[in-house]
Amino acid sequence: MRAFRAVCGFVISVSVLLPCSAEEKQHKHNPTVTRLLKKYCLDCHDIKTADGEREFESFSLPIKTQQQLITADGIIDQVTLRKMPPEESDQPTDEERLALIGALRDSIQEARSQFESTGSRTIMRRLSNREYENTLATLFGRRVDTLGLTADFPKEETSQHMDNIGESLVTSGFLLDQYIQAASRLVEARLGKPEMKPKSWHFTDNFKQYEELSGSHRSVFKYRYLCLYEQPNTDTRQGGYGHIEDFLAGVPISGLYDIQVQAQAMHRDTHYDPKIFRIDFSEPFQLAVVPGDVTKGHIHYPQAIEPILASTVVPDDKPEWFKFRVWLEAGQTPRFIFPNGPYESRASVIALNKRYKDEFKNPDTGVRRKALLREGKLPHIRIGEIKIHGPISEPAGSKEEIAVFGKEGFQEDHALEQLFAFANKAYRRPLNESDQQRIKALYELRLFEQATPRQAALDTLKMILCSPSFLYLSEITPEDELELHPYDLASRLSYALWTAPPDAELFAAAASGRLKKKEELQKQIRRLLKDPRSDEFVNGFLDSWLNLRAIGDQPPPRRAAWEYYAQNLPESMKQEARLFFRSLLDENGSVNYFLDADFTFVDKKLAHLYQLPEKDKLRLKDGFRRVKLSGTKQRGGLLGMAGVLTVSANGVDTSPVTRGVWVLENLLGTPPPPPPDEVPAIEADVSGATTIRERLAKHSTDQTCYVCHRNIDPHGHALESFDPIGRWRNKYPKPKGKGVGPKVDPTGKLPSGETFTDFASFKHVLLENRLDQFTHCLIEKLLTYSTGRQMERSDQYEIEDILKRAKAENYGLQTIVLEVMTSRIFRSR
Helix, strand or coil: CCCCCCCCCCCCCHHHCCCCCCCCCCCCCHHHHHHHHHHHCHHHHCCCCCHHHCCCCCCCCCCCCHHHHHHHHHHHHHHHCCCCCCCCCCCCCHHHHHHHHHHHHHHHHHHHHHHCCCCCCCCCCECCHHHHHHHHHHHHCCCCCCCCCCCCCCCCCCECCECCCHHHCCCCHHHHHHHHHHHHHHHHHHCCCCCCCCEEEEECCCCCCCCHHHHHHHHHCCCCCEEECCCCCCCCCCCCEECCHHHCCCCCCCEEEEEEEEEEEECCCCCCCHHHHCCCCCCCEEEEEEEECHHHCCCCCCCCCCCCCEEEEECCCCCEEEEEEEEECCCCEEEEECCCCCCCHHHHHHHHHHHCHHHCCCCCCCCCHHHHHHHCCCCEEEEEEEEEEEEECCCCCCHHHHHHHCCCCCCHHHHHHHHHHHHHHHHCCCCCHHHHHHHHHHHHHHHHCCCCHHHHHHHHHHHHHCCHHHHECCCCCCCCCCECCHHHHHHHHHHHHCCCCCCHHHHHHHHHCHHHCHHHHHHHHHHHHHCHHHHHHHHHHHHHHCCHHHCCCCCCCCCCCHHHHHCCHHHHHHHHHHHHHHHHHHHCCEHHHHCCCCEEEECHHHHHHHCCHHHHCCCHHHCCEEEECCCCCCCCCHHHCHHHHHHCCCCCCCCHHHHHHHHHHHCCCCCCCCCCCCCCCCCCCCCCCCCHHHHHHHHCCCHHHHHHHHHHHHHHHCCCCECCCCCECCECCCHHHCCCCCECCCCEECCCCCEECCHHHHHHHHHHHCHHHHHHHHHHHHHHHHHCCCCCHHHHHHHHHHHHHHHHCCCEHHHHHHHHHCCCCCCEC
8 A cells, every 4th residue: 555545644744845946947737736736635634734644735746755756646546536535525527636647647757757767877786596596507517406596585576577677686684695505505516525436226116105195005016116197286296296215315415317217108098088187198108307305395295496307208018217317416316207197196086986986896985096006097107116326427527617617627726816717707807906815815714724725715616606796797887987898798798698697709809899899799699699598588588578477476276277287388388489589589570570470389288278270280299380370360479379368367367457557568668557556456257247348347437547447458358358378268257157158348449549349450450550669668678678777768769769770670679689789778887
């Protein structure tokens, strides 16, 4: 609730609400606001009376303080809610209410732009959690996600969905402690581990499975087999993870380990109804390995740190041995999952018991997993033996050793030179004398404290990883200079496109000064974009621009959208958008395809969700394919993608308001003002008696509500043909599950007068009349993401210039990225 929300008990200090001086230029909205406040409010809220401890006599525009901002915000809410003036007083007309609200909203926007301004400069910012982990992986030469270094970090604050904006990246004392712990864990696990000869483990029995699986496995198999009955993302968690009971302590040190597994796909040819299991039995069963840690939670439940380490396809005919080489951290134990397995093992067993009980001896009531294991054909993966061998030595030295100390490894006689060389990469610039003195001082102190030379170097390495020069994208460009110096420019470019430090070639371009020349900068941008590491840009930017990282924050009910879980649709949804963006980037395709396109990228799962012809042709092993959409008007462009439609819904139902706001914010760059906090949400009609359009129409009968909803709602009505996970629909769900649901009405009229009759014609309106507005928004989002700051009014002139040049090049996406990253805005502090 805004500070002015509960009118009573709120005190505004008169001293901070000084009226404009006679000499000060009058604000354009001040006469309107002063006249209406005097007419309807000052009888009760002048300086002498201040009813409710609220005084408006000294309030005037322009807004100069945060307190005035709160006051204006509160007045808007009270007028919108018709709580002010009180019922017994004279009431303003709708025109007067709208005039007052409009004047205050304009003034609030002006004030916020000033209050939040950074002077069109990027605030020195720390690495985001995403950038931090990726930087460490780059510096150490190996993935670090198995360590979960940021798992306990505070949740990252975002600004307009961006996770790399300087003013939002707060560094608390707690976070500093976490940085110290993370650096110590990483260095000790990867470089401080003791030498150890490889060991071998062989497991052939005691494959215990917990809870309701334990009794049946003991009775039928005597724990002889480790069985996987369901995919890991289920509700009841029965048979999704297979662990080794006799290896709960995990591996002794971090390293590479060879894991051999004897496995077989059981009963993929079952005669049971496939609908019970909700999987595609035409696809071979898949087996994957993830790490587990018994100290981090239930070993047979999902854990925070479980990246897929390896995977394979399991045959049906007979048991077969599979070999994986994976990286495990000290204390981690391998666990096995069934990614395309049945959905909800418990529910499957109950359903089989009801429908097929006559096939078993002694049919009775209740869940009979024992009988199914003995006599039935329950589909599952059966593991009979497991071998583990490691840690495997790396003949040329570990990747971490080479990345930190070079091919020769740690050398006591050159320890400081090696540390300086690593710090040079970690700080992303040449070291100055102060940097070298700090590194040298700590190294020598640890030697004085009787640490071995190697341990002294490792402790100094930890200090480097906790240095502000590493944790912050600190600029060495002098404060009084606007244009970034080459090393700062190199870092900005590499973090924008790779989320990582500059590589040797980019560093050399900075060292020579060539990077400041536009031709060289363009050359480096093209090179970085061609490198597979630029996928980090695609992923990070789409997570921010389209807010795709929020998919899953409000998941749908399992019964209404089981495939969302069973088929891991969120990952497929994100990948469609990524591949689409990537294709336009690589081909310099026009950004008008974001508004409408006759192609997209789908895998087998999305082809089924979209009901495309490819659903009967694609296999899981095919991955994603570019497909034509010429035969359907239900897809095309961003607004036809399930990822966008899911993230712009609330999981349970859809709302034209939610989706309309999403379109205005993310595609058109015109976010509406926030509603008063006391306005109740428009609830879904669970009885199905009314449509959302009818409820919105009733809500918007008040002119103060209508003035915003007339702009928001049409953009959302066009998307009502899609349910909360992006499936096409012509009707809403049945009322209370019975009868016929109300028909979807996707028609609408925009405030500017254009009308549309369905989803396809809405996209046509956007393409014909909003392409420049969309492109302007995209340019602004790209600049925000790549510079780490929000764009301000003073930036708009250059954004318009970039737009003009983009239009001349047919709105090519690569052209726009090149223009953005060679712009004055990008190259400035």
